[in-house]
Amino acid sequence: MTGSTLLALDLVAALVTAGAWVAAAVLARGAVLNRRRGAGLTLALVGVGTVGVIFQGVFTAQLAAHGWWFVQEKVFFALPLTVVAVVLLGLLALPDLLRVARGTSSTVDARSRAVLVGAAAAGLAGVVARVVIGYPLDPVPALVLSVLVLVSAGLAYAVFARRPRRVIAALAAFGVLVLVASVGVAWLGSAALPGALATTHVHATTDDTTPAEPAPTGPAPTPPAPTGTSVTSLRTPADAPGAVRSFDLTAAQQTVTLDSGRTVSAWTYGSLPGPKLRVTQGELVDVTLHNRDIEAGATIHWHGVDVPAGEDGVAGVTQDAVLPGESFRYRFAATDPGTYWYHTHQVSSDGVRRGLFGTLVVLPPNGVPESVDLTVPLHTLGGTVVLGDSDLATARAVPAGQSVRLRLINTDQVPHRFSLDGASFVVVAADGRDLTGGTAVTDRSVRIPAGGRIDLSLVVPPAGVRLSSNASATAVLSVSPTGAPVPATAPTPAEDLDLLGYGTPRQTDFPSEGGRVEATMVLDRSPRFLGAVPAYAYTVNGAVFPHIPSIEVSAGNRVRLTVANRGSETHPMHVHGHHVLVIEWDGIRSTGSPLWLDTFDVQPGEVWVVEFVADNPGIWMDHCHNLDHAAAGMMMALTYRGITSPFQQGGSHANQSE
Ligand code: C2O
Ligand code: CU
Numbered sequence: 291m292t293g294s295t296l297l298a299l300d301l302v303a304a305l306v307t308a309g310a311w312v313a314a315a316v317l318a319r320g321a322v323l324n325r326r327r328g329a330g331l332t333l334a335l336v337g338v339g340t341v342g343v344i345f346q347g348v349f350t351a352q353l354a355a356h357g358w359w360f361v362q363e364k365v366f367f368a369l370p371l372t373v374v375a376v377v378l379l380g381l382l383a384l385p386d387l388l389r390v391a392r393g394t395s396s397t398v399d400a401r402s403r404a405v406l407v408g409a410a411a412a413g414l415a416g417v418v419a420r421v422v423i424g425y426p427l428d429p430v431p432a433l434v435l436s437v438l439v440l441v442s443a444g445l446a447y448a449v450f451a452r453r454p455r456r457v458i459a460a461l462a463a464f465g466v467l468v469l470v471a472s473v474g475v476a477w478l479g480s481a482a483l484p485g486a487l488a489t490t491h492v493h494a495t496t497d498d499t500t501p502a503e504p505a506p507t508g509p510a511p512t513p514p515a516p517t518g519t520s521v522t523s524l525r526t527p528a529d530a531p532g533a534v535r536s537f538d539l540t541a542a543q544q545t546v547t548l549d550s551g552r553t554v555s556a557w558t559y560g561s562l563p564g565p566k567l568r569v570t571q572g573e574l575v576d577v578t579l580h581n582r583d584i585e586a587g588a589t590i591h592w593h594g595v596d597v598p599a600g601e602d603g604v605a606g607v608t609q610d611a612v613l614p615g616e617s618f619r620y621r622f623a624a625t626d627p628g629t630y631w632y633h634t635h636q637v638s639s640d641g642v643r644r645g646l647f648g649t650l651v652v653l654p655p656n657g658v659p660e661s662v663d664l665t666v667p668l669h670t671l672g673g674t675v676v677l678g679d680s681d682l683a684t685a686r687a688v689p690a691g692q693s694v695r696l697r698l699i700n701t702d703q704v705p706h707r708f709s710l711d712g713a714s715f716v717v718v719a720a721d722g723r724d725l726t727g728g729t730a731v732t733d734r735s736v737r738i739p740a741g742g743r744i745d746l747s748l749v750v751p752p753a754g755v756r757l758s759s760n761a762s763a764t765a766v767l768s769v770s771p772t773g774a775p776v777p778a779t780a781p782t783p784a785e786d787l788d789l790l791g792y793g794t795p796r797q798t799d800f801p802s803e804g805g806r807v808e809a810t811m812v813l814d815r816s817p818r819f820l821g822a823v824p825a826y827a828y829t830v831n832g833a834v835f836p837h838i839p840s841i842e843v844s845a846g847n848r849v850r851l852t853v854a855n856r857g858s859e860t861h862p863m864h865v866h867g868h869h870v871l872v873i874e875w876d877g878i879r880s881t882g883s884p885l886w887l888d889t890f891d892v893q894p895g896e897v898w899v900v901e902f903v904a905d906n907p908g909i910w911m912d913h914c915h916n917l918d919h920a921a922a923g924m925m926m927a928l929t930y931r932g933i934t935s936p937f938q939q940g941g942s943h944a945n946q947s948e
Contacts, residue, residue: 293356293876293895297856300349300364301420307342307372308413310335315410318403318446329390329398332406336379336387339413343372346416357897359812359854363427368416371439375409383409400450408443415439424832425812425856434472441465480819480837521608521935524908525600526621532574535624537567539590541612541634541646542582546671548681550764554672556645557584563667563679563701564632564648569624571655580617587611587943588646590620591635593741594722594888595650596867597622599908599933604866605636606937606945607909607927612636613943627654628722629697629743631667637946639917645671647701652722660695660747662688666767667699668706668759675762683766687773690752694769697745700738702761703916705860705891707735709782710748712755719745720789723869723886727794734787735760739862739891741915758782790875793883798871800903804846807904811863811912813892813924814856820923827923828857828914834923835948836939841912841928843904849928850901855892861919863898864889865928866910870900889915909935911947921948 291299314335322328347369353360383402389395415435423431445461447453539559546556556562559579569575581588589612591603601622605611612618633647649665657663664686666678674681688694695718700706714730721743738744748755754770756778768776811830818827818834827834843849851870853863869886873879876896892898913925925948939945 291352293353293360293897294858294893295895296349296353296356297360297895298858300346300353301417303342303345303349304368304413304416304420307339307346308410308417310339310342311375311406311410311413314339315407315446318398318406318450323387323398323403324390324396326391326393329387333384333387333391336383336406336409339409340376340379343369343376346372356895357854359425359810359897360856360895362425363419363423363432366427367423367432367435368419371412371436372416375412378405379409400447403450404443404447407446408439411439411442422816424814424816424829426832428832431472434468437468438465441468477819477822480834481822519907519933521599521909521933521937523600524598524933526574526598526623528621530574530621530623532572532623534574534576535569536576536578537565538578538580539564539648540580540582541584541588543584544645546645548671548674548676549679550674550681552674552681554674556671557588557641558645559590559648562645562671562676563669564646566665567632567648567650568653569651570653571624571627573624575620575622575624577620578617579612579620581612581614583614584641584646585614586641587613587636587945588634588641589618589636590632591638591866592620592622592630592632592650593864594628594630594743595622595652596626596869596906599867599906599910602866602908602910603635604911604947605943606939606941606947607911607935608937610937610941610943611945624652626722627652628719628724629665629699629745630722631699631701631743633701635947637948639921639948642701642917643670643703645669649697649699651697658695660693662686662692662694662769663697664694664767664769665697665699666757667701668761668765669701670761675759675765677757677759677762677765677767681762681765683764683768683775685768685770685773685775687771688750688769690750690771693747693749695745695747696757697743698736698738699743700740703740703918705737705739705862707737707760707782707786708744708757709735709759710746710755710757711778711780712753712776713748713751715746715748717744717787717789717792718747719743720885721869721887721889725789725793725883725885726796727883728792731787733783734785735783737786737891739860739889739915741862741864741889742887742891789882789885790872790878790880791882795881796884798884800848800901801846804848804903805844807841807843807847807849809841809849809851811851811853811926812856813853813861813863813914815859818923825922828861828919829923830926835913835920835925838926840909840926842931843928844931845904845907847904848901849904850899852897852899853892854897855894858894859919860894860916861892861924862889862915863892863912864915865902865912867906867908867928868902868904868910870902872898872900874899904930907933909933913948917948
């Protein structure tokens with residue numbers, strides 16, 4: 291069974307246990323328990339809950355094979371608690387209930403009833419542990435839950451045994467106090483915005499290639515001197531080599547009339563999509579962003595381009611948001627040929643969706659081998675899908691036998707599947723990095739995560755070829771010798787191309803010195819306070835931005851990142867400033883061409899292992915490119931030791947990365 295199926299089944303089992311035991315506890319309140327039918331029904335409910343516990347154990351054992359991140363709170367908290375409840379039910383409540391059910395007694399005593407209530411609380415605590423605590427199992431909420439379970443049982447006993455009112459009141463007050471205090475502390479913590487991003491806990495491993503920390507010899511070992519380099523100094527020098535390519539982009543509100551005649555009030559960098567930037571490797575890209583009237587502010591982030599940190603365009607981290615009337619100049623060398631895109635990183639969940647994005651292509655010095663080079667972003671604007679520049683079917687005239695490169699870019703929030711009808715294709719690049727040895731593909735779709743890019747190469751057949759996506763039946767692109775639209779002939783391939791096994795492998799040599807760092811990002815969805823507002827948030831390691839401890843690295847480190855998804859939604863994880871090499875996807879090792887990505891889709895229950903070399907000092911965002919998820923917490927930083935940022939979320943520029 292897949293990880294996500296097991297996660298769902300385990301949750302159902304926990305809910306069955308909690309539901310059955312809560313029902314039994316409700317019966318425990320009344321006289322019905324003293325009658326044969328009532329006692330019998332209660333026994334049945336206790337039994338159902340117990341079967342639920344057994345299933346929880348079975349599913350948890352199977353889930354453990356997928357990774358510890360999926361089971362920690364179950365193994366250390368939920369299961370022990372419910373097993374204790376089963377034992378106490380068996381020892382204390384069962385004999386009483388059996389006697390009444392058989393008619394040999396007519397009272398279930400206060401102690402047995404209290405155990406029923408305690409078991410109900412334990413069952414509920416098991417559910418809360420799964421959906422509220424998650425991973426990692428924080429000891430404080432676990433303790434709070436345990437205390438609340440005990441208080442529930444104690445309170446029930448006090449009520450059923452008719453203890454003095456003040457005892458009951460004191461117990462109830464204590465329980466409420468514990469609950470309110472723990473929620474209050476969580477609320478206060480969320481309201482306190484850390485000045486800098488929360489810093490680190492990562493598990494750094496050393497191996498024989500790591501220079502060992504010198505053992506302290508003197509009485510006072512010197513701590514490493516913080517170098518304190520600001521991201522603002524990590525900019526492209528004004529005299530950087532390369533022919534300068536200058537662009538001016540103005541962010542503005544614009545009413546866009548789509549080809550269908552539909553008008554949309556958009557935010558754009560001058561057009562929708564923004565101006566197509568095409569530069570050549572070795573050139574120096576020099577872009578000045580102006581903001582005419584985007585009140586929320588704007589920036590430009592160069593998605594997939596590993597620019598110097600100060601050029602990365604993240605409001606509140608690498609710069610202040612550019613407010614109306616202001617401007618910001620970005621400069622970076624076009625180092626790596628490939629397909630990229632750019633978008634605002636200020637309130638991006640809103641800004642990108644409304645149209646603050648464009649495409650960037652870096653050509654190799656001698657151009658691409660294909661004779662026609664088309665950049666095809668897919669964007670959903672106000673519910674309408676725009677493929678390339680149009681929300682209608684478009685067609686290009688290209689003579690039969692000529693080769694075409696299609697640079698597919700998913701600028702949406704969710705994955706899209708593209709397919710070609712009429713010709714086979716070769717995947718020549720992913721996320722701006724060439725693939726080696728790709729063979730012709732005919733019966734597969736190409737799945738592109740939100741933010742990802744795939745370059746296809748094809749030869750135009752006499753009857754032409756048609757590019758379509760799952761996003762729209764209308765916005766399709768035909769390439770044909772006559773320039774006429776190509777009708778669909780074949781059904782969309784049901785299967786996606788597996789890029790992990792595509793192309794030919796090549797040895798990747800990581801520098802062998804520099805030390806290793808391992809970090810884990812466990813993705814989930816849980817109730818949390820987002821800046822003091824309660825929300826059903828998206829979490830990394832149980833926390834939300836900006837309270838997620840950063841992954842801290844030193845320049846030269848080889849970083850291994852493990853990303854596990856405990857939730858039920860897909861998270862396209864995007865790493866700024868670096869490309870990562872996919873090592874393993876859900877237990878399957880890469881066997882094809884090395885896959886260097888900047889955005890990878892972590893689907894429910896999946897575990898990805900990726901590696902990269904920390905070779906670009908800065909403070910870099912790692913986040914989900916479903917930007918709504920990022921805005922609801924799923925964003926954190928990868929920080930190089932000694933690099934600081936003078937910017938923060940909020941402030942006079944109302945910085946808000948997502
Ligand atoms: Cu394309 Cu942090 O973004
Ligand atoms: Cu997400």
